[in-house]
Amino acid sequence: MTEPSATAAVEVAIDPATAFKVFTEEIDLWWVRGPINFWDSARAVEIRIEPGVGGRILEVYADDALERGVITAWEPGARFEYRSSTDDTETTVTFDPTAAGTRVTVVEALVPGGTDAVYSWQNVLHWFPAWVARRDIAPHQVREVGRLAVALSYDDPAAAARWLHTVFGLETWDRVPEEGRQPSWIELHAGASSIILLRRTESGAPGADHATWVYVDDLDAHFAHSQENGAKLLSEVHQHGYRCYEAEDLEGHRWTFLQARPTMQ
The missing domain is CATH 3.30.530.20 (START domain)
Known part of the structure; x- marks a missing residue:
């Protein structure tokens, strides 16, 4: 309801x-x-x-x-x-x-x-x-995330975010979730590079707890190229706020490729 x-x-x-x-x-x-x-x-x-x-x-x-x-x-x-x-x-x-x-x-x-x-x-x-x-000391220009990001999976992403922030000093353009709060999406940053924290859903494969995210200029052409050259495709191109597809490389590591925004140079 x-x-x-x-x-x-x-x-x-x-x-x-x-x-x-x-x-x-x-x-x-x-x-x-x-x-x-x-x-x-x-x-x-x-x-x-x-x-x-x-x-x-x-x-x-x-x-x-x-x-x-x-x-x-x-x-x-x-x-x-x-x-x-x-x-x-x-x-x-x-x-x-x-x-x-x-x-x-x-x-x-x-x-x-x-x-x-x-x-x-x-x-x-x-x-x-x-x-x-x-805003008084920062450039008045759009902050754009980088084209390469890392996704890490945890049993408790919120607890991991607090630990990574406190122990390793990772910052966020968003916020570090407080105790008792478990957002569906957590994103930390090192400069313009993103570290995305997700909930672990499976185990065993090399890519089960981490993945590399790459923004590309033409997602459909990239998908076709990967398909033609033997990548194991885990999904078709789909959209949920962002257009992307998932694949595995020759040793089973997970990769997510996303359509870059026009502002991502």
Whole structure:
């Protein structure tokens, strides 16, 4: 059963007017460009909020765009609301003054009679304070992940993420999950390179607990080349936020090949 609403909140050390401006105008700078963070990560060029009532929240591609929502209320420095174009929700984002700065709260609510809700802001909003904390010293340019990543499987990925962060000092553009929280996707970083932590589902084969992820320019051509040259294909090309296929090499090591975004040079 779909829950009727979801709420997430963060605090940032800037005033509400600035927080509103940074949130809406710089969303493409603080939005993390991981492989699951767009509806179509293979084609995404930008995420954009058009200001004012009637403005759109867009996932921009090279030749078109996906409308993710339409703004229904716009009060700079205080709040904005939008009606989702991809599910049956309405979202309200408020900016309330606090002693230390601003509390940003996002409430996603199922519309009356609605049945489809994708409550994603609870997984997204914590990217915002990370950008606010570094925006005065960081280049104002999009942070793009590298073309090579490593995926590691653990019985407890969240515990592994905390250990890797504490002991090896691995950082994350996302967040290290706290005790008792087990996200379905955990991504650490070493510079622009990703270390993806997944739940272990099998054992025995050389690729059972690790895999190499590679972004390529033309996934379909790469798939055809691998097929023609004897790779053991574990899947066809498929899409779930990102387009990819899985294969094994000559000694059974797992490889995942993904379609690179246009912004991945």
